[in-house]
Amino acid sequence: MIRFRITAFIAGIFWASILSSPLLADPVLSIVPSTSTVSVGGTVTFDVNISDITNLSAYQFDINFDPAVVSAISTMEGSFLVSGGGFVPNLIDNVGGTVSVADTLIGPLSVSGTGTLAIITMSGLAAGTTTLDFANVIFLDPNFNLINPTLVGGSLTVSSTSVPEPPSFLLLLVGVSIVILLTVKKQVI
Secondary structure (H helix, E strand, O other): OOOHHHHHHHHHHHHHHHHHHOOOOOOOOEEOEEEEEEEEEEEEEEEEEEEEEEEEOOEEEEEEOEEEEEEEEEEEEOOOOOOOOEEEEEEEOOOOOOEEEEEOOOOOOEEEEEEEEEEEEEHHHHHHEEEEEEEEEEEEEOOOOOOOOOOOOOEEEEOOOOOOOHHHHHHHHHHHHHHHHHHHHHHHH
């Protein structure tokens, strides 16, 4: 009987510990949408999102891109960490191809969950495709412990702009109309 009670007690503690603590997924830092297309001279905006993060107090990351294909125009703070702190916008290097973003909460504050960290706008310079890769990623909790998110970059394709050519039938119709008008005008004179 005592053996049964001890086994039941241990099993109860085991199941209580499993059921009382949520199964935590690894946080994911991602570019949304993961693939975008813009024409030469056009602009495109994408979000940098974090999902399933716990106790985020500060972060910093770079996004590398090909400066021959696109140029960065601006960075804005997303809605996830706006409760106070120091967002560092517009650290843009269009020669080296890097956008740097950083933000921190002041004091022993932290946030948990899923949301948008930054909004980045870029412009297409030349036809081609560039990857959007994360580098120098640092995420910290209030005790300065590192949080290691999974990184999911993206890509941006710039399509060349071309002047659309009118359909052949339309050109033929315009040509025939001009010939008819000139013939009718000649007969009137």
